[in-house]
Amino acid sequence: MSFLKLTDVTKFYGTTRAVSEVNLSVEKGEFVSLLGPSGCGKTTTLQMVAGFEAVSSGRIELDGRDITHAKANTRGLGIVFQTYALFPHMTVADNVSFGLEMRRCPKVERGERVKQALALVHLEAHAARYPRELSGGQRQRVALARALVIEPPVLLLDEPLSNLDAKLREEMQFELRQIQRKVGTTTVMVTHDQSEAMSISDRVVVMEAGRATQIDHPHRVYEHPGSRFISTFVGKANLLPGRIAAGNRVELGTLTVAAEDAGFRPGAAVLFSVRPEKLQLVEAGRGRIDGTVRERFFLGSQWMYAVTTPLGELTVLSPNDGRPALDEGHAAGIDWPDHCARLLPADEQVAA
The missing domain is CATH 3.40.50.300 (P-loop containing nucleotide triphosphate hydrolases)
Structure with a gap:
């Protein structure tokens, strides 16, 4: 009880x-x-x-x-x-x-x-x-x-x-x-x-x-x-509009990626959510998508990057592990593990 x-x-x-x-x-x-x-x-x-x-x-x-x-x-x-x-x-x-x-x-x-x-x-x-x-x-x-x-x-x-x-x-x-x-x-x-x-x-x-x-x-x-709301209030999240394709795949513009099954039907509009610290900066051409570092911010234990990509601007958090930080204007690839991505309803509403 x-x-x-x-x-x-x-x-x-x-x-x-x-x-x-x-x-x-x-x-x-x-x-x-x-x-x-x-x-x-x-x-x-x-x-x-x-x-x-x-x-x-x-x-x-x-x-x-x-x-x-x-x-x-x-x-x-x-x-x-x-x-x-x-x-x-x-x-x-x-x-x-x-x-x-x-x-x-x-x-x-x-x-x-x-x-x-x-x-x-x-x-x-x-x-x-x-x-x-x-x-x-x-x-x-x-x-x-x-x-x-x-x-x-x-x-x-x-x-x-x-x-x-x-x-x-x-x-x-x-x-x-x-x-x-x-x-x-x-x-x-x-x-x-x-x-x-x-x-x-x-x-x-x-x-x-x-x-x-x-x-x-x-x-x-x-x-x-x-x-x-929860994905952005509790921590930070990159939210990208997408649509469910067959086989638990998600279409993000011209990019099709996997995501955790959240019970959406094929064709449903969704938000593809991935936390900034789950994104990885790699060499240009070696990630899922390429982008350009627009801004960077030093947070002590981390670097926060604003990266312009064809899907929109993504926020990336990288550990301050002693390696040189990427300069603004630097071309970079962005990757992430499939299991780190989440799907959310695209048109949620909360009653007052």
């Missing part, structure tokens, strides 16, 4: 449908991320689970109990907000202890649990400090300790790392995942950061226009996107 279950959960603001019939089952101890651009409904979905927003229709269950219309303070969930929402006049220890005080936890037990929570996030030495005396990463860990100390059945994270700089954000991603695995708390996180969701989640829920358009393991979401 699913530990947290959403069934046809829908939210209207007046006549505007912000969330449309979301179905999601989260297992106990699982880390699930709601991923999507601004306005896709991910935060509203989290707020309905938390009880901060009323559900227009549908059902939310927690461990077999219907909490659809339960008040937020009766659900017992742990929440970390984007702004952390720490009390500035309280010490770190007092901030962490606050939820236990509200639950009338005995003082001796409360002190021990606060110590354990601070040890979990490596802030034992900062118990007497105030939030203003902490770095962004430390404040984030205090907020996490405050949420975990009450031992919630579900931990809800609302863009918890968005206020951190890039380097600290990457470090905190893995620390957050390590803490979650150690504690084993069922966790649902909202984020618009693809790398964040892909790196630390057991499953990812990609949301678009209020709908959950794909729910899958991170690797499958990336390698087998279910739509044009």
